[in-house]
Amino acid sequence: MTSPLCVDVVVIGGGIAGLSCAAEISTNASVALIEAESQWGYHSTGRSAAVTIPSSGGMVINRLINDSLSFLSTPPQALEIDSFLAPRGQLLVATAEQESQMQDYLDRVQGVTECTVDEAMKQVTILRRESIRRAAIETAVQDIDVDLLLQKRSKICRENGAQFFRSSRIKNLERVGDIWKIRTQGANIQTPVIVNATGAWADEIARIAGLRPIGLTPYRRSAALIQIPENYNLSQWPVFSSVLVDWYAKPVSGKLMVSPAEEIKVEPHDAFVDDLVLAEGIDRYQQMVNINVTRVEHSWAGLRTFAPDRVPVVGYDPRVSGFFWLAGQGGYGIETSPALSIIAATLLTGKDLSPEYKELSTLMKPDRFIN
Ligand SMILES: Cc1cc2nc3c(=O)[nH]c(=O)nc-3n(C[C@H](O)[C@H](O)[C@H](O)COP(=O)(O)OP(=O)(O)OC[C@H]3O[C@@H](n4cnc5c(N)ncnc54)[C@H](O)[C@@H]3O)c2cc1C
Structure with a gap:
């Protein structure tokens, strides 16, 4: 039997949430990214209207959208593009x-x-x-080039040494001591931390991990x-x-x-x-x-x-160590992905969030659905 791959973090789900989080976290940690389908963004991410509407959402979503605009309009130089956005209105x-x-x-x-x-x-x-x-009219509405965003996020992951497993649907998650053991087609991995970025399947992944779903x-x-x-x-x-x-x-x-x-x-x-x-x-x-x-x-x-309150679910599950939620983005998962992935990566690495993000991340904790 082949010896397992051991990494700091396994991100499950290769939509915009998983790829963005993996790109951010892989600058500081060894990462494996696991996706059930053969291509990134096959489900919700590849089927969106691809716009950002700065006025939309409740307080949390609205804040995340507006905090994501600078990344989308002026991406870091290393990404070698001018913008992911184009005027639309x-x-x-x-x-x-x-x-x-x-x-x-x-x-x-x-x-x-x-x-x-x-x-x-x-x-x-x-x-x-x-x-x-x-x-x-609302002139601030803009198109997002979602394909380009996915390509650039996966390029950063690759450059940071993240390992990709596509066509690999997770069916078992076993917690042994401090470690999650993961076996899928083509992958035998051990890790202390799982990120659940599986969109519509996030409650199902919780169930597979032996946790009661939270109502996504x-x-x-x-x-x-x-x-x-x-x-x-x-x-x-x-x-x-x-x-x-x-x-x-x-x-x-x-x-x-x-x-x-x-x-x-x-x-x-x-x-x-x-x-x-x-x-x-x-x-x-x-x-x-x-x-x-x-x-x-x-x-x-x-x-x-x-989620039942329409606020994303981001943070460690209090019931078991090393199970991190990144789900419930609703109709805003692309336009909020830059801010959400920074918050997720900061929480995952145990670093301090800025005071404003601390408050925002408290509102997104999974604890609110867990008695
Ligand atoms: C019609 C429509 C219009 C939209 N318009 C916009 C818009 O204009 N702007 C905007 O920001 N948002 C929009 N959205 C919302 C946006 O598409 C979602 O919020 C976002 O794509 C969610 O990303 P995700 O990565 O969480 O989910 P997904 O893209 O669904 O990714 C989850 C991934 O997890 C994988 N997965 C699931 N189970 C497993 C498993 N057991 N093992 C391994 N992998 C697994 C899936 O295969 C999937 O690829 C729209 C959505 C729709 C449907």
């Missing part, structure tokens, strides 16, 4: 029946400015004027890519959305991604579209524009996984 539209929701949104959300319907029509030339009563719930959200007639130049269009966020649309490589923005509770799985839900969402979009959807070119679904 967001336009919100309201029908006559949705006027009060628009007023509430404008009163509540910072960074959003009302504009005239004419201005909205200039931004997105397919909008149906007679359907729109009010509109608002995956919710499905789907999207479709539709064609827009060639005479429209949509490259400069913002993301546009109903103020109720019961549909949104975003230009992607000359086509339009339209999402019903649904949130349907499911079990962790390789998510797929519910055709009826998608059709209803496309219909809500269709009522606000003046060109017909003739063909859906491609559709997909992904899982957004939330």
